[in-house]
Amino acid sequence: MKNNPEILRFRIDGMACGACSARSQKALCKMEHIDSASVSLADGTAQVRPAEGALDNGLDAFVREVTERVDRLGFKASYLPPDVDEHDLWESEQKKTRDDLARRRRHLVTEFVFAVPLVVVAMGSHWGLPLPSWLSPHDSPLIFALFQLLLTLPIVWSGRAFYRHGIPLLLRGAPNMDSLVAMGTGAALLYSLWSTAEIAAAVTPEEAHQAVMGLYYESAGMLIALISLGKYMEAVSRTRTSEAIRGLMELTPERVERMMPDGSVKELSVSSVMPGDRLLIKPGSRIPVDGVVAEGASSLDMSSLTGESMPVDVAAGDEVSAGTLNISGSFVMEARRVGADTALARIIHLVREAQGSKAPIAGLADRISLYFVPAVIAVATAAALAWLFLGDLPFGEALRVFVAVLVVACPCALGLATPMSIMVATGRGAQLGVLMKNGTALEASGHLDTIVFDKTGTLTEGSPRMVSLRTEGMDENEALALAASLEAVSEHPLALAVTKEAGRRGLAARAVEGFLAVGGAGVTGRVDGRELLLGNEKLLSEHGVLLSEEQKTFVTGLADDGQTPLLLASDGKLLAVMGVADPLREETPGVIRELRAMGCRVMMLSGDNERTARAVAARAGIDDVVAGVRPDGKEQVISRLQSEGRRVGMVGDGINDAPALARADVGMAMGSGIDVAMEAGDVVLLRGLPGVKTALGLGRATLANIRLSLFWAFGYNVLLVPVAAGVLLLFGGPAMSPMLAGAAMSLSSVSVVLNALRLRNFR
Incomplete structure (x- = not known):
């Protein structure tokens, strides 16, 4: 999607894993009026390029078509206008993130407050922890089951988002990570409820004790708590990827002082500034918008925007940019570009757009994520049935295998590997001056x-400069003053180099008479009564000025060194040779x-x-x-x-x-x-x-980071899915607990995010 100003951005809420982003992207790309689309799980955005003629019926109709398509997938899409104030958008997103983290934290507290005693009650007898007789699975099996149910219900209610999002997507034939969690915990919960009913209907103690073995409330409850913990840790880690944007946003002040027509000063918010407003900029304050200096002079620290290490002097008529720092004097500026039109706002927009885009390497993970969830459901079902009918495992143990496979194989880490690295790397690049x-x-x-x-x-450097000067029997400054007097009338690019050097030395131009520009050769004129020639060797030879062999060797040496020789002559003799060059950057x-x-x-x-x-x-x-x-x-x-x-x-x-x-x-x-x-x-x-070196180094570091994340994400699934499916049982080993599967799945996602965050330290 290179170099297309018609790329439209949408925020997509409700995506839980790589399968969600892959499915959304596939659905958008299939739409008739969309040329291409890229959906990022990391920042929850979609970038859409409309097809030819897609906007003929108006932008609103196209936006409505896209949002309705995304809504049908079970997510919520909203359009992000290109002219939206980046600061306001960022503040809105930060508030949304803070609210989301606070909500997750509240749910997490609820879930663990009930999950910990639930596990203690369910597993206490196995761990040698004494339970009161009224809660003992041997003495009071029904109370034992009902007590676990009471502890499980608040956990399930707190984690209801898994069911609210996952089950509708499953019914639509587009399951995601939430669907796997909902299926796994739901199966454990339903089987536990059935076992509770069997305990209540049991005629003999033996029947009740047998039914107790079918209680898996602790698996359902602890799974929800552990996966919620993993998602919370992942969300906290992901907030750190916005530090680059935060740093750029903080370059713009929130308040500014506007000069009123009566000469008074009024403080107002930066968002209220309009083009043409006159603003008072005091020492130590940042420039709020792009504009020009109207009155006064100062020095600006522009390192935050351009990397220029030395202060830049500005005076009336000079342009100033938002985000730069006023170091010394006060001055009045006239606002020219405000809001989304400032250079800083456009840089921020560029960074945000890059963070939401995808690299080609993401295609593999997207394709796998799209088909991974249905494959996991098939593997989990096949493993459970195989152990139930071929392995002679009890139904409850086969159910544990089913739940463990569903949970351990959630493709979160797979979907996060590439977009997280890109988000962090593009942000870090912006901090280092590479967009x-x-x-x-x-x-x-x-x-x-x-x-x-x-x-x-x-x-x-891009502008010619006089880098050498050799005179023949006269003062350097006198020769330069004569040459600058001639060049002050000329419009040739080399003339500026001579006049600049004269100005740097404080030499004033003198009156010129009879000035003549000779195309491709130089200029002639009379200064202080002296007929002067200034140009190349051809000009001098045409006027009878011949160079000695030593002088010719010197002029040739300048040319070989990349300098353009300018020869000054009068009365048939060479007076000076000036070397003009566009010098290398330091x-x-x-x-x-x-x-x-x-x-x-x-x-x-x-x-x-x-x-x-x-x-x-x-x-x-x-x-x-x-x-x-x-x-x-x-x-x-x-x-x-x-x-x-x-x-x-x-x-x-x-x-x-x-x-x-x-x-x-x-x-x-x-x-x-x-x-x-x-x-x-x-x-x-x-x-x-x-x-250039930063761009290459950052690109290589990002590729290495992505490959490492993908290696662990793929390796994790390749290694743990067979374990969860019960491979170790074939060799007399243990089965994987659903709780352990939930913890492993959450940690895998967090590890991918933390690996991506290492790019923040790129130097």
Whole structure:
């Protein structure tokens, strides 16, 4: 679902396991008006891409069609508008999460308050614990049974959600984890009720004692309590995956001061700010919305948004972004983009969208989860019947096998393995300044073996700078002042490099007479009565200025070093040689070395001539260079590499590199470029080149994390389902208790979540 602005998001409540999300996704994908859909169990959302013409009857009709389809599956869907305020949505979700945890906690307390004495009463005689004679299974079997029933009823009522959700889904032919729990505990409960009735109807003590052996209230009660505990622990762990979003949300202040027309200041909530409002920003406060400085000046800490380590000075007319921190002076800003339109809000939206997406590796788990529950029911039934009729086990023991298999095989861990890792990894990536657009980009980043860089603006700073100056018998500043005076009138890109350097040295431009720009050669003019030439060797030779062999060697050396030589001459003599270049980013050589150490092939593409491109590549530490390529040629280079079996990541500025970014397995857009990334890139590098290494490392760590989770989830079922089915009984070993099965199932889900949370520590 790459680069499609028409992706619609829905919240889906009521999903309990991987089978739920897989079934929901399959049902949505089958709908006539849906092109593709992805349902995430981890954050309970669905991302839907409408088919061509699906919205012709209006968005409301399409949303109604989707929600009704999901509702028929037994879940509850609600539409999340794209322009919804992310802060309000997050606050709403946090409140819902807190309420859900509080509800689970209340139910958990109720269940264990009754489950613990229930187990003590039911198993006390086996453990050597004395029971009063009025409660003894030998002396008072009916009271013994009824007392357990009384303790079980509050537990069943507290865990009624298993039955309320699971049984309707089972009747629809779409069972999920709740269905397994409802079937297992329900079977144990019904058999226990039948045995209680037999005790009450027993004529002799022997008949009553025989019926006591059919009581499994403690299995039903403790199973509900243990599975509820596992789901509670899982929910608590999953709340920690939202820390990245929380950190981004906290960058925006809740209150702001607005300048009124009469000059007074009024405090109001950030959500009330409108474009055009004038806001007072004091030292130590964060910028609430995007806008421009209207009055005053200050320094901003932009590290939270761009990773820029040094404070950035701003003055009237400069743009400021929401989430950045005002360090020094107060200033007045005019709001331009508010609410969901700010760069910070769009970053948050991008992270949330990525967290709800799926990686291709999730497909296997989804397909297995979809068919796993019906298979488990079949295995449980077959195992119970086999032990009952072929293994000569009593009905009660065969029932225990049935319940144990149903419970131990719940595919929760399987369904959580991939989405939990993606949620945590994309959140961690955002904290490190790397925005992944979706799970596919995250997974693909982990497979990359070739990284291709654009040169200008990617490996280099993107703006020419004067990096060398050599004079022939005159003062450096005098030569630079003369050159800057000529270039102040020019519009050539190289002119800015000269005038900037002059400005940095405090040199003022002088009046120019008779200025003339000579295409492809340079400029001429008169300054302080002197006829000046400034340009390349061709310009000078056309005006009779010839260079010595030593001077020619120096000029050639500059070109070989990737610098563009600018020659200043007057009265037939060379006065100075200036070298202008687009300098490498300071971090470039280190990033290239680290990528090589990670086993990646590194290439550079450039539209520059071969000599300049190779000079820059040499300083960066890159041997593989393709020079003189146009934007469409870059795309062809990426295609050629892919045809050789390489998995290619392309890093560029996202404008002229758009075709190559789109063609690559993973396109990485430099800078804050949210707009650009939405168009072409899969990954946004908010903090520049170091983000490439972060993206690759995070992708590889996520894949390893997912594989480990899937290994344990699959291994758990492969190992414990046969044990629950009674394989050990064949060799004289014990049968698995349903209570132990419930505890194991819950712990498996929690272990998968905790494994995913390890990605929060990725460096």
